[in-house]
Amino acid sequence: xxxxxxxxxxxxxxxxxxxxxxxxxxxxxxxxxxxxxxxxxxxxxxxxxxxxxxxxxxxxxxxxxxxxxxxxxxxxxxxxxxxxxxxxxxxxxxxxxxxxxxxxxxxxxxxxxxxxxxxxxxxxxxxxxxxxxxxxxxxxxxxxxxxxxxxxxxxxxxxxxxxxxxxxxxxxxxxxxxxxxxxxxxxxxxxxxxxxxxxxxxxxxxxxxxxxxxxxxxxxxxxxxxxxxxxxxxxxxxxxxxxxxxxxxxxxxx
Amino acid sequence: xxxxxxxxxxxxxxxxxxxxxxxxxxxxxxxxxxxxxxxxxxxxxxxxxxxxxxxxxxxxxxxxxxxxxxxxxxxxxxxxxxxxxxxxxxxxxxxxxxxxxxxxxxxxxxxxxxxxxxxxxxxxxxxxxxxxxxxxxxxxxxxxxxxxxxxxxxxxxxxxxxxxxxxxxxxxxxxxxxxxxxxxxxxxxxxxxxxxxxxxxxxxxxxxxxxxxxxxxxxxxxxxxxxxxxxxxxxxxxxxxxxxxxxxxxxxxxxxxxxxxxxxxxxxxxxxxxxxxxxxxxxxxxxxxxxxxxxxxxxxxxxxxxxxxxxxxxxxx
Numbered sequence: 001x002x003x004x005x006x007x008x009x010x011x012x013x014x015x016x017x018x019x020x021x022x023x024x025x026x027x028x029x030x031x032x033x034x035x036x037x038x039x040x041x042x043x044x045x046x047x048x049x050x051x052x053x054x055x056x057x058x059x060x061x062x063x064x065x066x067x068x069x070x071x072x073x074x075x076x077x078x079x080x081x082x083x084x085x086x087x088x089x090x091x092x093x094x095x096x097x098x099x100x101x102x103x104x105x106x107x108x109x110x111x112x113x114x115x116x117x118x119x120x121x122x123x124x125x126x127x128x129x130x131x132x133x134x135x136x137x138x139x140x141x142x143x144x145x146x147x148x149x150x151x152x153x154x155x156x157x158x159x160x161x162x163x164x165x166x167x168x169x170x171x172x173x174x175x176x177x178x179x180x181x182x183x184x185x186x187x188x189x190x191x192x193x194x195x196x197x198x199x200x201x202x203x204x205x206x207x208x209x210x211x212x213x214x215x216x217x218x219x220x221x222x223x224x225x226x227x228x229x230x231x232x233x234x235x236x237x238x239x240x241x242x243x244x245x246x247x248x249x250x251x252x253x254x
Numbered sequence: 255x256x257x258x259x260x261x262x263x264x265x266x267x268x269x270x271x272x273x274x275x276x277x278x279x280x281x282x283x284x285x286x287x288x289x290x291x292x293x294x295x296x297x298x299x300x301x302x303x304x305x306x307x308x309x310x311x312x313x314x315x316x317x318x319x320x321x322x323x324x325x326x327x328x329x330x331x332x333x334x335x336x337x338x339x340x341x342x343x344x345x346x347x348x349x350x351x352x353x354x355x356x357x358x359x360x361x362x363x364x365x366x367x368x369x370x371x372x373x374x375x376x377x378x379x380x381x382x383x384x385x386x387x388x389x390x391x392x393x394x395x396x397x398x399x400x401x402x403x404x405x406x407x408x409x410x411x412x413x414x415x416x417x418x419x420x421x422x423x424x425x426x427x428x429x430x431x432x433x434x435x436x437x438x439x440x441x442x443x444x445x446x447x448x449x450x451x452x453x454x455x456x457x458x459x460x461x462x463x464x465x466x467x468x469x470x471x472x473x474x475x476x477x478x479x480x481x482x483x484x485x486x487x488x489x490x491x492x493x494x495x496x497x498x499x500x501x502x503x504x505x506x507x508x509x510x511x512x513x514x515x516x517x518x519x520x521x522x523x524x525x526x527x528x529x530x531x532x533x534x535x536x537x538x539x540x541x542x543x544x545x546x547x548x549x550x551x552x553x554x555x556x557x558x559x560x561x562x563x564x565x566x567x568x569x570x571x
Binding site: 067070096225 | 286290291292293294295296297298299300302303304305306308310311313314317322327384387388389390391392393394395396397398399400401402403404405407412413415416418447451455456459504507509510511514515529532533536537542545546549550552553556
């Protein structure tokens with residue numbers, strides 16, 4: 001019930017007119033209206049949503065491309081160097097964003113990457129890439145080592161064994177980790193706010209821009225929040241089991 | 255021809271390692287030992303992460319010794335330890351640190367206790383457990399901005415649903431975020447919507463992994479439920495509990511949009527935690543040199559807090 005509270009509030013307020021939205025006790029029966037959505041998408045929110053899609057897809061793609069092999073490397077790692085680099089990735093993930101975002105902003109200002117997709121995606125990789133690599137590691141630990149050995153006996157090189165045997169086995173894991181990374185990228189606010197600009201702001205920054213003391217944008221605010229939330233809810237319901245495993249894997253296996 | 259040798263690794267897994275038989279053809283190109291192959295796979299990610307985190311952090315440490323200001327970027331000067339001296343002379347800093355401390359302790363305390371309680375409740379065999387677990391992942395996956403906006407208005411003193419529900423229970427409503435004495439509690443209440451279910455899921459996974467026979471054996475030996483919890487369940491849960499609290503601690507120190515969008519640190523500076531203060535000094539007033547110095551300080555504080563969590567976690571075992 002408690003978990004549902006914000007969702008119920010968003011759901012009902014987004015379709016209400018201004019007077020109904022503030023009514024207490026909450027009006028359960030009301031004339032639904034799409035006015036808020038119409039207003040919302042005639043503003044900068046439409047372009048920001050497109051930016052969200054572009055940033056999420058690009059950043060998740062890069063994170064998987066580099067993070068999946070890295071996850072396997074960490075899973076089979078024996079040398080101190082590789083194990084140590086795993087902890088470096090973890091340390092990068094744990095670091096508060098402000099520590100790298102301030103210097104990154106100064107550097108990007110000098111090389112013209114502020115308010116560009118490239119700049120924002122680079123900022124996203126600071127947390128997406130370590131996240132992907134570590135979550136994939138936990139999936140690869142479950143792949144039986146005999147599988148790789150068998151492929152090697154059959155004449156595969158280690159790269160071939162990884163690409164043709166290990167990767168297909170880990171596909172469910174890759175999908176889950178990709179979804180988790182995409183959800184993290186979709187919900188990102190802080191780095192986008194600082195590195196981005198009016199051309200590249202994502203939906204979260206556009207939505208936060210609507211927060212003000214004035215009630216004029218109240219419907220738009222909830223409509224936008226709902227719009228950002230619905231894709232995540234859908235993904236969560238469809239991929240529920242895998243996501244849950246991914247979320248707890250890091251904590252239980254260590 | 256390659257032969258395979260089995261060897262048992264430290265973690266108990268058996269791995270095949272490859273070695274070439276003596277007197278055979280030299281190692282073919284493209285064949286690596288385990289070590290090189292693992293390094294090669296990890297390297298691209300490692301270099302990328304180093305480029306986007308390690309390099310900026312080192313440069314940031316450099317900027318923390320300058321007077322970099324966004325309004326006068328051409329007049330950057332080396333100022334030695336001035337920023338660090340100013341930091342400890344900053345009249346707002348004691349209050350900000352106190353708020354940060356209170357926020358971290360209240361948030362972690364409330365989320366751990368309630369999360370643990372919820373996990374113990376869910377551990378009993380019951381119908382619909384899977385549904386609960388999915389339900390509890392939803393807050394965590396909801397965008398931070400959406401959480402902040404929703405709770406900003408749910409906690410509103412005039413039309414917020416939260417107060418309305420409290421009213422139904424006979425508890426008078428408070429303008430949580432509007433008063434400097436309750437705003438921090440309001441922020442923690444909002445964060446608990448994410449933190450308590452997350453804690454519950456993680457701890458539940460830990461509880462399920464425990465040996466179910468141990469508590470039963472303790473009960474036959476005449477231990478009270480509290481003794482079983484304190485002497486059997488808690489020590490077994492300690493590793494997972496420690497990691498879960500570390501997750502939340504890391505998150506507490508970087509908390510941003512929740513407070514920025516609910517109160518912008520107010521009323522007054524009653525909810526201004528260090529992370530938010532750094533952002534406002536750096537990007538509100540453009541004092542990026544000073545903000546860099548403060549961000550290094552933030553990391554030091556976080557590492558200290560994490561050490562405390564580690565030590566407490568070890569004593570629980």
